[in-house]
Every structure is written in structure tokens, then in C-alpha cells.
Amino acid sequence: MxxxxxxxxxxxxxxxxxxxxxxxxxxxxxxxxxxxxxxxxxxxxxxxxxxxxxxxxxxxxxxxxxxxxxxxxxxxxxxxxxxxxxxxxxxxxxxxxxxxxxxGPSPRWIEAMGEKTAARALMAQHGMPMAAGSGLLGTDPAEVTAAAARIGYPVLVKPAAGGGGIGMLAAADETALLAAVERSRAISSRSFSDAQVYLEKLVERPRHVEFQMLGDRHGQVRHLFERDCSVQRRHQKVIEEAPAPGLPRPRAAAMAAEATGILAQLGYDNIGTVEMLLGADGQFSFLEMNTRLQVEHAVTEMVTGIDLVASMIRVAAGEALDAVLPAEIAVNGHAIEARVYAEDPVRFLPSPGPLHRFRPPAESATLRVETGYREGMTVTPHYDPLLAKVIAHAPTRGAAIAALAQALDSFEVQGIRTNLAFIQRMLASDAFRAGDVHTGLATETKN
Amino acid sequence: MADTRIKSEISGNVWKILKAPGEAVAEEEPVMILESMKMEIPVMAPRDGVVASITVAEGDTVAEDQVVATLKG
Missing domain, CATH: 3.40.50.20 (Rossmann fold)
Structure with a gap:
């Protein structure tokens, strides 16, 4: 060590x-x-x-x-x-x-997963489920519509050189497609000096479901099941939970095992998360892989009882996974995390400033609070808006939601605006309580 | 008519100034981009007009409600 x-x-x-x-x-x-x-x-x-x-x-x-x-x-x-x-x-x-x-993982894995299109190609080559897509589109309209017909509508037009969702346009039929391709090319050439675009199958009302992976330096990889992180604003997660609500356990376990097999083939050697979209049709498609500890690792720790941070340190020190993890890993109960951000709860605009009062809820065996702040400090505009993470663990999802809502109710912050009211609205919403989550839900619920 | 004052909605830093005095802007067109908490927040022109002044420089710190630019009246 x-x-x-x-x-x-x-x-x-x-x-x-x-x-x-x-x-x-x-x-x-x-x-x-x-x-x-x-x-x-x-x-x-x-x-x-x-x-x-x-x-x-x-x-x-x-x-x-x-x-x-x-x-x-x-x-x-x-x-x-x-x-x-x-x-x-x-x-x-x-x-x-x-x-x-x-x-963390070896630099070559950070590099391999950092370039998103190369990472997709590598994963696809090893059998990871992917959304259907086209190659780069030519200029012939007949070729464009043929590519979309092969994939099946609705499709998403994406700039090849793009990022941050810029120039991404959905199309439900041929007419919309040709207009979207033209517009996406114009936006892309203005924003990225590159007019190349391609098509991908549009996943409607997708859920964000990700799998926690851990590998060692001796060729072993295991998974610690999944998290659902569908509640997002500006592509940033706000509420995360484990296990994913309504996902049949055999389906979750099968996808986790598949991802584990692929990472073992690759020789992945520390902590990582395989992020996937789960369509309404029950199909998973690869989004990206994060080669680091996730903000939301705590929900996995609470349901599995495994200290992920200590585990990643031990495998980095050369210990074998067998020595670090128990032979059987089970999911026990349900855990939900809320990210309390320094931001306006309606428009999601940043709200840095002084923490005149900062009283997070009290921790217990079933309630974790993680923060880097304390009363009297100033939240500066220089860093991300995360003030604290509050994580509740209970035997059932309903009890975890109730415990989290109660804890957040006692969280006192004065001096800046926070998203606490937004989180509470989300936790109280019928869709969230029913587990009917998707990545557009936060925007639908914000007012 | 008095000049229209454009205010920052957030506390943050001025990342990029996109318009100079004398330039025409359309309603909802970004005049500058502020940066706060790893987010880029554009400051939009509230109406069509001509920029009268830019009252901050790139790299400056701005407070919520601070005037960052004006449009000719």
C-alpha cells in the first residue's frame, strides 16, 4: 500500500x-x-x-x-x-x-475513451450495443434518404466534428431530414469549420443508465451493477439512484455482465463507468465511458456496501480484485443521491456568493452528506456549482425518496440561491415517483 | 430616449466580448459571453439596436445586475 x-x-x-x-x-x-x-x-x-x-x-x-x-x-x-x-x-x-x-486506469485507457468517436468504434468492435448510425453523409439527397431509411425514423443529424449538442437536429421523415441535414451542415461549418454530418437513430425519451466497473492490474474486471441518472439539466446530472427503477434485474445483470466481458477483453485496469442510453424499447446503446470515479459513486456504495474509493486505491497499489471485493456482490435496498447546486432553481443559472448560513442535514447510517463547504465560506464562480451531495439509503425506492425529501427539507442555505426547491419538486412529481424517468424530465418539471 | 442598459444575470467572469461600440445587434443576439461555475452564459441584446458602450473587459469579474453594455437609445 x-x-x-x-x-x-x-x-x-x-x-x-x-x-x-x-x-x-x-x-x-x-x-x-x-x-x-x-x-x-x-x-x-x-x-x-x-x-x-x-x-x-x-x-x-x-x-x-x-x-x-x-x-x-x-x-x-x-x-x-x-x-x-x-x-x-x-x-x-x-x-x-x-x-x-x-x-486511476492506465493513461492509454484515458486516451482511448477520451476521443468519443474512436471510443465508440473500439467498443462497437468488441460487441458493445450501439445505436444504429450512418457513415459521413455525401451530398446526394437520394443517398441521404437511403441512409435514413436503413436506420429507420426518427433519426438524429449530428455534426462529425461537433460537441455539446451543437447542430444536432432530429428528423421524423424525409422532408424534415433534408432540411435538417442542410441546417446542421451550415451550423457545423460555422461552429466547427467542418460541414460533415452523419445520422444516428434517435432514442426517444431515453433513460441514462450507467454501469459501475472496476478492473485490477492482473487482468480481472468486475461490475457493481447500475445507476439511473436520467434526471439532468444542461446535460448535468441532478438526481442519481441505484438500482435503476423498473429495470428487470436479469436485464440489468445481463447488460452489466456484457460490459464486464468487453472491458476484461480490453484489459481495463481500474475504476470506470460505462454510460448507456436505455430506449423505451428496452434497448441499450453505448454513450461513452468515463475513466474515473463518478460524482454519483456513493449510491452504488450504499446499495452494495462496497467502498469504491478505497477499492480503486487498493487496485492501483497492485492488489488483486479478488482480495479487494467480496466473492458475491448484491444490491441491497435502494439509494438516491441529490446534487445540491448553487444555482437558480427555475432557470438553472449559476448563483455564486457567500454562504451566510450553511447547515446540511445530519448524517446517519442511512443518510450521507458530502460537501467541501462550510458556513462562512464563499462559493466562487471559478468552480462547478456542486455545493453538496445528499444520499439516502432505504429498503425500498419509496422510502428512499421520502428520506431524501425529508433530509433536504432540513438543509438550510442562505446567501445564495440553490436548486433545493427544484429537487423537491422533482422528488414529489408523479413521473419520478412512478420511476417514469427520462433525460427530458428535468426540463419538463422545472416550472 | 435614454440608452438601454444591459445587465448581467449572474455573478461571474467576462469570457468573450462579441460586439464593439457602433455595431448593430438584433434582439436576442449575444453581446458577450460570461463564464460562471463552468457554464458559459450569453448576455443577449434585449432589442434590435446599436451598441453604445461595452462597460467591461474580457477577464473582468461581474456581479449580478451589473451593467455590462448599453444600446443607443
Missing amino acids: FHKVLVANRGAVAARVVRALRLLGVRSVAVYSEADATASYVAEADEAYAIGPAPARDSYLNQDRLLEVARQCGADALHPGYGFLSENANFARRVQAAGLVFI
Whole structure:
């Protein structure tokens, strides 16, 4: 096991990693920007180093400074948390070159999954279910409509060089298709200097269901079942739960086993999440793979009883998966997480500012609260809007929803706006309570 | 008629200024893009008009309700 680990992150995830290190008897080193000097995670670590001004590029993204602190404090490993440099293959390589272990998958996996079209091609080649799609479209309208007919309407026109949903247009028939292709090409050439587009089968009212994977450095991969993270705004998750409501257990287990088999073939060697869309027709299609710890890992920890953060550290230290995980992993009850964001609950606009009052609900065996903030701190515009994660675990989904709603009701925040009212509306909505979730639900429910 | 003041809806930083004084803008056209909490928030022109002034610079910190630009009256 490691002697000392540098936690190259801030906030709730830094606190979470520090806690796992303490459990493992490993010394923890926190880093902080000028904005985070009084944050709780800094006090909880065994050592802490200032790394620069508040803007992330001057602190949490400053690779040279992080490596300098790593040398200075004598750490033998680095945990990147999530966000910031956690999926930066070049940084992972620099950490290794400096003689430290990067706690995460090998840089080649970060790279392979980072480029989304290449990742899809690699996964498809190994048998991962994919939404039907076309190659790059030519300019002949007959060729375009033939490609759509092969896939079946409705289809989605996507810019090949695109990102962030820009220029993505749905089409339900031939007329709409030709107009959408023309418009998507125009948007794409303006935004990405590339007019190439392709088609994909449109998944209507999709659910976001993802599978938690863990591999070791000895060729073994296992899964810890799934999470449903369909409640999203601006493509960012707000409520996550395990297990996925209404998904037949044999179907979930079969998809999880399939993903595990593919990652084992590839030789995946640490924590990762296979994100998929689940269509109303019950078909899964691959979205992307995240090569890091997820924000929502806690719901999996609560239903499986497995400490994912400690597990990823142990496999990074070279332990075999057999030694780290129990022989049988079962799903026990239901867990739901809410991400409390510093933002307007109606328009979802950021709301940084001072935390005049910040009183999260009390933790218990069935209620977890993870935050990097405390009363009196200021939430700066420099980082993501996550204030706290509140996770409730109960024997049934209904009881977990009730426990989460009750906990959030006692969460007091003054000085900034939060999305607490939005989360409560969501938890109380008929669609959510019925488990009738899809990625458009948050937008439908926001008013 | 007085100039129309365009205010920031959020606290954040000025990421990109898209229009200069004297340039014409259409209603709902972005004048600048602010950045806050890893989100890019455009500041839109409330009506058709001509930019009279840009009162912030790229990299500046802005507060909620701060005037960031004006349109000629």
C-alpha cells in the first residue's frame, strides 16, 4: 500500500478521498487554491499545500505546481478525483514519469475513451450495443434518404466534428431530414469549420443508465451493477439512484455482465463507468465511458456496501480484485443521491456568493452528506456549482425518496440561491415517483 | 430616449466580448459571453439596436445586475 497520497482536487471529492485514505492508514495531502484555504477538506487532510490563485487554470489545473507539491511532500501516489485533471492522459503520464502511481486506469485507457468517436468504434468492435448510425453523409439527397431509411425514423443529424449538442437536429421523415441535414451542415461549418454530418437513430425519451466497473492490474474486471441518472439539466446530472427503477434485474445483470466481458477483453485496469442510453424499447446503446470515479459513486456504495474509493486505491497499489471485493456482490435496498447546486432553481443559472448560513442535514447510517463547504465560506464562480451531495439509503425506492425529501427539507442555505426547491419538486412529481424517468424530465418539471 | 442598459444575470467572469461600440445587434443576439461555475452564459441584446458602450473587459469579474453594455437609445 501507498505511504502518502496527494489528492489533486477540491471540495466534496477531496474530502471523500481523504476519508478513504484514513481508513486505509495512508497519509493524505490536500491542495487548495486561495479560494479554498478555509474549506473543510483542507483541515481534514494530514497535510495541505497552497497551490495558487482561485482560477482553476492557476491552481487545480496547474500540472507543474501539482507535480512540484508531489515531490515536495514525498507522496508516492496521486488521486485525481473527478473533473479537473482526472481524464487528462498527458497529466497521468507526467505523474507516472515523476515516479508516482496515478490512481486511476492506465493513461492509454484515458486516451482511448477520451476521443468519443474512436471510443465508440473500439467498443462497437468488441460487441458493445450501439445505436444504429450512418457513415459521413455525401451530398446526394437520394443517398441521404437511403441512409435514413436503413436506420429507420426518427433519426438524429449530428455534426462529425461537433460537441455539446451543437447542430444536432432530429428528423421524423424525409422532408424534415433534408432540411435538417442542410441546417446542421451550415451550423457545423460555422461552429466547427467542418460541414460533415452523419445520422444516428434517435432514442426517444431515453433513460441514462450507467454501469459501475472496476478492473485490477492482473487482468480481472468486475461490475457493481447500475445507476439511473436520467434526471439532468444542461446535460448535468441532478438526481442519481441505484438500482435503476423498473429495470428487470436479469436485464440489468445481463447488460452489466456484457460490459464486464468487453472491458476484461480490453484489459481495463481500474475504476470506470460505462454510460448507456436505455430506449423505451428496452434497448441499450453505448454513450461513452468515463475513466474515473463518478460524482454519483456513493449510491452504488450504499446499495452494495462496497467502498469504491478505497477499492480503486487498493487496485492501483497492485492488489488483486479478488482480495479487494467480496466473492458475491448484491444490491441491497435502494439509494438516491441529490446534487445540491448553487444555482437558480427555475432557470438553472449559476448563483455564486457567500454562504451566510450553511447547515446540511445530519448524517446517519442511512443518510450521507458530502460537501467541501462550510458556513462562512464563499462559493466562487471559478468552480462547478456542486455545493453538496445528499444520499439516502432505504429498503425500498419509496422510502428512499421520502428520506431524501425529508433530509433536504432540513438543509438550510442562505446567501445564495440553490436548486433545493427544484429537487423537491422533482422528488414529489408523479413521473419520478412512478420511476417514469427520462433525460427530458428535468426540463419538463422545472416550472 | 435614454440608452438601454444591459445587465448581467449572474455573478461571474467576462469570457468573450462579441460586439464593439457602433455595431448593430438584433434582439436576442449575444453581446458577450460570461463564464460562471463552468457554464458559459450569453448576455443577449434585449432589442434590435446599436451598441453604445461595452462597460467591461474580457477577464473582468461581474456581479449580478451589473451593467455590462448599453444600446443607443
